[in-house]
Amino acid sequence: MTISTTATDISNQITLSELMKLERFCPFTINGIAYELHLDGENQGVYATYGKQTVWLSSPVQIIATTCSKDGNNWGRILQWHDTQGSIHRWVMPTELLAGTTAAISRELLSKGLHISQRPSDLNKFVNYLQGYPTDQHILCVDRIGWCDGAFVLPDCVIGGEEEIIFQSSLGVVCAFAESGTLDKWIEHVSKPSQGNSRLIFSLSVSFAGSLLNLVSESNGGFHLRGSSSIGKSVALDLASSVWGNPEKYRRQWRATDNGLEGLAVTHNDGLLILDEIKQCDQRSIGDAVYMLMNGQGKTRATKQGSAKAVSAWRLLVLSNGEESLASIMSQGRQAIKAGQEIRLADIPADAGAGLGIFEQLHGTESPSTFADNLKVAAASYYGLAGKAWLKYLTSDLNGATRRAHELIRRFMEEHVPSGSNGQVMRVARRFAVVAAGGEMAGEANITGWQFGEAMQATARCFQDWLDGFGRDNSFEETEILRQVLSFIQVHGSSRFQSMTSDSTKSTYNRVGFYSTELKEGIQSTFPVPHSDQDYETTYSIFPNSFRNEVCKGLDPKLVERVLIKRGWLKPENERVATRKIRIPDHNNPTRMYVLTPKAWDEEGEG
Template sequence: MTRAKGVFPVIPRRCKAPRDCLFNFEDVKVSNHEENSGAVADNVTPIDAAKGKPAADGSDLPFIRFSGGWVYLKTCKTDKKGETYYSLQAVCKSHLRVIGTGWVDGEAFRVLELGKDKRRVMMPTRLIGSRDGWAFLQGHNVQVTPVPELRRWLHEYLMSETAYDLHGSPCGVLPEWDVADKPGWRGGAYLLPDGDMIGDVGNVIADFKLRSNHADVGVCGTVDSWVENVGRLLYGNDSPTLALGVAMASPMLGVLGVSGFGVHLYGQSSGGKTSSCYPAMSIFGSPSNRQASWNSTPLALTLLARCCNDALMMLDEMKLLRAMVMEEAIYGTFSQRSRMQGNKDGTLRPEYSWRCCVLSTGELAADVFIRMMTGRDADAGALVRLVQLPYRPLTNLHGFPDGSAFADHLRAASDEHYGAVGRAWVDWLSSNQTLAREKFAEVKARWNGRGTHGQHQRVADYFAVIETALTLSSKTLKLDVKECQGVLDRFYADWLVDFSKGGNGSHEEALLVERLEAVLSQHQRFLSKTANDQDYKQPGELWGYFHDRGDAREYLLFPAVFKERISGTIDAKVAGRLLHTRGLLRRHGEHLTVSERAGGYPNKRRFYALSLPVVDDLDAEEVL
């Protein structure tokens, strides 16, 4: 007997025959497909149950059988004479097995194991048995029988809550599964953006509705090939070493329980900034794919951050982002939680969270770009979250004729060896989380007490995370720990000078001094205290008066001008107290203003009494 190619085989278990001719089950193969694979009928049901006359109710047949990569189900059919036929029939020509159940967003689902690679997918129960349900399975390359009567039995299996082992034997109730809606750490295991899992994650299935090619986790080469062809080139080059540390630190955030942060490398065009970041991008996947751009909306950046949860997020060319939304984009990315929004029915939309490290490049520092494009100063909070550092050019060219040739080779090598280090690093972290925390506590002690302000210590803690990552991976990646520490120390010193303008105070205090100097240096806006306001002939408004007080010149500034031109976004009282601490504001008792007669007015008026900093007491960077 032959059957047409592609037609699912029918395995008779009981047939209509003369009473003296019993069906010999032991002589029947499950199918031609299984004959080729060596599977015979005694693998489908116990031999003892197949001997003699089969049970009329088919009780000696298994409900389901997985064999040779196909799925067989027990079916029954009653003919016109009332005779019932039981048989095992192939309902699927590829592996399909229900391994779990669960709920997500109020909707039940089944966890299916599909194909030769036994990949796991979620199938909503509302789709089972419908046209959309069969299309769903076929979309996953599952070859379901086209026969409607057989699909009815498959529908029964998919809806059943009974668990069956690989031999088709019942083994209790389907276990409950949890749904992971984002990559990253889950307990002691790590979920990759492509759904792969590193470590024992338990009954968890990945359902990432949000995916991005910029979170690529492909693999090309090995850890050893990366070290030999990419890692060794970092020796003697500060910027690539720092970028590598940021990448290695990104999966440690969840292990150490610290917040995400970013590092922005700025410097002249075509100086090798992006090329220096390629080795860091190659840690988790293809650097060409992982490289994203600041040319995005703030919402798009937060969505990408979610795709890169517990991993590295790379953003190139900061100038492509509109300056008016830059602070919003920075705060949104590092807030680690989506904006709270409501629905029209009065309910709240689901909130999303993430945690990642950001590596950024650009020709300008963020605060310089914002000031140049908008005329206002960047908020200090944004500059603490995205630490901006001057790019250090490549100095050790490892035998290449010039920096350009070396940068090109660094890119090419990173594009040929990627992904393996990140997987090995995460695998190690999943088994050594306690050791990582202990090392962080040890390294953090070296970074404690850096600077006198909380902003300084917060950034120092970021550097401690980076140093911990480089230290723990130094043996495998063949890094010199002392050199890495030197690199981080130099970058932190650069940041501190830029952030606090050479002082030990906060960034706000440094900006106040800058604005104070800018205002008081515009002499044409001031009149002598003894002059009359009618003597002011300059274009623009009058800002105040000046007079000599002892050996120094003092400026009496109108309160409105002080609030607009000097305090800016800082509360005027806070700004006044900060300037008084620096010795740049004279106060009267508890008042931050003084009462003086000036401009020919007979009555006293209130002014902010300000003076310029003494140059000898300042670093060169503080002088405009």
Template sequence: MSTDLDRLKNPDSVPAVGAEATPDAEEKAAPAKPAKAPRKRAAAKVSGGKFKLNDKGVWFVEDASEDGTDGGDKWLGDFLEIVAQVRDIEESEFAVRVRFKNMDGNIKELTIPREKISSDQSTAVLDSYLSKSGYVFSYAMASKRLLLQYLQAGLNAPRARLVARTGWYQETSAFVLPAEVIGDAGEWLIYDGSLKVPVMAAGAAAAWRDGVSRYAVGNPLLMLTLGAGFAAPLIAWSSIDTGGFHFVGASKKGKSTICDMAASIYGKPNDYRQTWNNTATALEYTTAAFNHLPLLIDEISQAEERGISKAVYALSQGKGKGRGKDTGGLRDLTRWGCFILSNGEEALSNVIKRGGGKVNAGQEVRFIELSADRKSGAFDDLHGFSDASAMCKSMALTANEHHGMIGRDYLNKLAAADRSAFKGLIHDAMDKFKREAVPAGASGQASHVAQYFALCGFAGELATSYGLTGWETGSAWTAAKWMYADWLRGRGGAGDGEDMQIIKQVQHFFEQHGMARFHGWNDEENTTFDEKSAKTLARCGFRKTIELHPDGDTAVKLSDTDFYVFPNSWSNDVLAGVDLKRANKVLLDRGILRPDSKGKPQWSGRIPSSGRTKVRMYVLNAAALMGAYDE
């Protein structure tokens, strides 16, 4: 595409974008190392002796011991190494990071808060932390006290920072993953999140391109979804809220598969995928764990119906609830920014309504609903496969064996890039997308949604410029514009969602009650009932129908109907739960409400049973209402 994105192909035009793309980038990125190499540590000393660590465990060597051999030392427990003295980002809590061998012989790591090992009763920490995790130690009280002293005395261990979430660390070039840190933070970072995000790499990048990425050509929905995978690390540089796409479609047509393919950029899909079948609190912590990564939440029908509405808002806020500490005060708020990919056979609005909630436009612009029912399931081009299922199976097999390599290469290139330059490029891309794809006069909501499509298009083009996708330049950008246009069509236009919901509510009311709750009124003097009209229950007003001249040469009779609605029925029944002033303006602007001579929303005149008295009524034209929004 002819945009500033093309500059990414020229390393001289953007500061520190990174090395030229290599289409066969198969090598794994080297795991990140501490900014400063840990210094050699002497054995920790305490009164009466010192500690020794070897493959057989932790030992206490008394000062009186002559040779210090195992036979003459006191065994305290199995292998237990003090890896680092750590603290959190705010330096409000300090801890000891240990590596130990559990009962199965596996090496594990654990963080033990220093407050747990500093009191007279701290030997209990050995049970609640180490023994619980499978570590074997001497249960003699003297030995337990010595082992606790070993933990307390390791102050000369390297210093490190605990990071509770994945993603970019503050304003540095370091991207934190559970098993490594890509880029440099200027200090040693250790991931210590509550959820170990399954980011992993296996297989070959070229095999992923040949078996997954190439099938996105001719399939704009799949290309957009892969673009969302590449867009997730850019969320922090784009200033847009956490949000994403919700794909709706029939079962076994590929909607879950396209989400899985986005996951395969960073890990194995079956392990990476999450579920809606969680409490709001669990979803909060899950979202935080996938900070600056794509979050896949599968099958919305499994969501807790009563809480789904609040959950959508909560996830988009980028921060969790305030919660108290056990020791008093408030915990730091959980924060995140990620690109969410959800799917299900049901629309988000249906699940919310079934739980007794009301659908708001704010939810629809955070979880952008896209249909996964295209020419062949979620696809337009089957690339020679017999059906969508066969292509999905092929991609799934490839992703199962070849995953994560592309993501590691992508993150390494981003870590080497100039963040400020990228922020400018992303801003320019969003402006360009708005000029090219957003209709003139579009609402703020439609413009807001466009940012997510723009970021996906930008990210897809960026990955292509790095040689990671195999797509032609401009393909991802074009796919993003196509899918945005599809979203606008499905939504009914670029207006505010609240306005469309008002029109849909009024349409629904008259579709159900246009005959039953409005009495016929067809006399020329406009003062008497139509006695032949069907019996009216719970009356809301009157219905006046006039015949129109036949259309063209046809003999088909045409008619037009106006509904005269009592003011109380208008506000309490037709527009129940809606802002009356806003609704009247929307309906007047669209020609659905007939204004009086001064442009006011209420007509004034005589109606049946009002005698000579003029009354105020709302007059609604059925033809204008029916043509206002065609889903």
């Protein structure tokens, strides 16, 4: 089904019970023009009579109810008619369209099988007919999918809840929610073959977990599967997409403007937004895009009159993939990554480490590529059933589902998160815990065919792999400081540092300091037999200005000092002074320098 550019077709959305038992139409008059509707006979249609002239406006169309949002805004009218094949159509027309040209309304109705006179004067009368048609029925409408009063609103149906609700949106997007096949076939060919593969089960669990965020009061967040091409990353995204719709349409691209991503976020509220190939996004704007998606709020915009429009809002999970990490792409665009961005989009190595790319088990299939092809074909054949089954399970006992989710989240945190973890790790860990809960509960609801504990273990494996990359003992800021300092020495150590023992007449271009290489402590001289390189260690001494302006570029130098001293990478003069006075070539007096100890290279930047 398609969400139109102007409003919402609800032909298959809801029964509306007694509301759809149409009453006899009573003619009405507006500005001296009498409107009549003939449902039966040879003269079926909508007619307008003024003076002695009667004109045909359209084939029969009725307004069966008015709609508005909870706050009394976003008014609409539900139109109903039959096409020439006898199929019934219902469309929620935002009344704001009545203030524009007649073309938008005419185009929408014509595309849905209603015949309309195209004479401009007739079109104007037809619009007046739609606006003036009397009805006493009224229904609550919502303008975005997701949770509403215990029900879950989708573009084509509302699951659960006691109050009748319809979806009405003016967003010009293609609806990605669709169904094909049966749930049993999806379980057999998509879900069960994922068993034994941590990245696949995790990705499917993320798809279920999006609907839990609101229930457990968890904020937005995302996961990024990073790895080289042809290892199966796209398979994970296709499987996750198949929970809700056709992977080809449900999976979207990072290559979009901020406005485009904002629109996508709104249409995936309380669910999962899947974004393919992060490198397609502009290097200079990817950081802002991640912030916007994870903050759950769009930009503030003004109306033509200058007043502020309502700001778009959403709550969702994001599943992304790409060959590079967010940090890598931002660095290529000369953008400094912040802690908030890194932990909002948790970077998980897509390669599961079994020599099979993203896979760990092929279940008898001859090769990873064949296994991937089989899964992609299955996901493109059976889709959309698991998502609706999941929502029916949740809404059948919303309080019970919420309690169960909290139990599973607590279990994950207790069993799989290292004690004493810092706040940043705990924040990401809880997001993984919600994913584990989603996968486990979907299994308990007989939606996946998985055994108890499979989703928990797969999610724990992905969490541990994320934690290994992020750093177990440090905050994000500390990890990034250590990486940046180490990277500076690796890039410039042989070109911009002068040897303490070199000929002073030999110039070092754009010099930032000096280095000295000595035997490690405890190693005895074997002269004249040379030592191996492993027996030596190097100390780098950096000019204060170079340290602050280049090594610490984009960072707080004082924070860098504290972190390096804490890790033993920097040798201070005392507790108050981070630099040391040392003798360097061509200087008569000792000079203050930042002295980086060999410990930094011994640790190889880990931690």
